[in-house]
Amino acid sequence: xxxxxxxxxxxxxxxxxxxxxxxxxxxxxxxxxxxFRQDPGKGLTSLLLIQSSQREQTSGRLNASLDKxxxxxxxxxxxxxxxxxATYLCAVKNSGYSTLTFGxxxxxxVSP
Amino acid sequence: xxxxxxxxxxxxxxxxxxxxxxxxxxPRHDTVYWYQQGPGQDPxxxxxxxxxxxxxxxxxxxxxxxxxxxxYHSELNMSSLELGDSALYFCASxxxxxxxxxxxxxxxxxxxxxx
Numbered sequence: 001x002x003x004x005x006x007x008x009x010x011x012x013x014x015x016x017x018x019x020x021x022x023x024x025x026x027x028x029x030x031x032x033x034x035x036f037r038q039d040p041g042k043g044l045t046s047l048l049l050i051q052s053s054q055r056e057q058t059s060g061r062l063n064a065s066l067d068k069x070x071x072x073x074x075x076x077x078x079x080x081x082x083x084x085x086a087t088y089l090c091a092v093k094n095s096g097y098s099t100l101t102f103g104x105x106x107x108x109x110v111s112p
Numbered sequence: 113x114x115x116x117x118x119x120x121x122x123x124x125x126x127x128x129x130x131x132x133x134x135x136x137x138x139p140r141h142d143t144v145y146w147y148q149q150g151p152g153q154d155p156x157x158x159x160x161x162x163x164x165x166x167x168x169x170x171x172x173x174x175x176x177x178x179x180x181x182x183x184y185h186s187e188l189n190m191s192s193l194e195l196g197d198s199a200l201y202f203c204a205s206x207x208x209x210x211x212x213x214x215x216x217x218x219x220x221x222x223x224x225x226x227x
Contacts, residue, residue: 034215043202044155044218089154093214099145099168100216102154 002027006103021075021106023090028071031093038087080110116219124225133188137205144186147202193226
């Protein structure tokens with residue numbers, strides 16, 4: 001059974017810092033991996049999707065990398081802003097018709 | 113751009129009552145997923161539908177049932193509600209579950225409170 005772990009569980013940084021969120025998964029035979037953002041009590045916003053054949057994806061200040069063989073992904077956030085404060089969830093999909101298995105998330109707080 | 117629509121956004125029910133949650137996927141998306149997120153928890157997969165057929169089943173209680181209709185909208189029916197069913201229920205849709213580029217887009221969720 002796929003297990004997804006995110007480290008750290010919480011992170012507090014001052015505005016302007018670059019930061020890295022980590023995600024690891026136990027079954028490397030994944031289809032794709034998605035990073036989401038969730039604000040308190042709100043829905044999930046998809047940030048980036050990396051297919052199993054890709055090594056990284058970029059969107060604005062966000063860069064996600066994937067090392068399938070080692071079962072790891074990282075989300076790099078450049079020049080963090082207070083508006084980046086949210087919980088970031090990593091989720092993997094194991095096969096074409098399977099659903100997503102989520103990690104427990106990293107709660108990020110960026111202080112002005 | 114059109115997003116996933118869920119209704120109602122908030123629902124309050126008493127124990128042993130029934131509830132129906134509705135999900136309208138993004139136009140042309142053929143796959144719908146339902147997730148349950150308890151307080152402080154990560155989303156847990158309940159059930160999914162591809163082209164109106166159940167495609168995968170997760171930790172959905174027997175008291176719950178769901179279906180996808182001809183217009184691709186989906187409904188989650190919950191009966192004999194328990195206090196522990198209080199959670200945020202998300203619906204997600206995707207263009208095609210078969211593709212590696214399959215990206216799930218989530219709705220805003222329905223917050224169910226059982227009293």
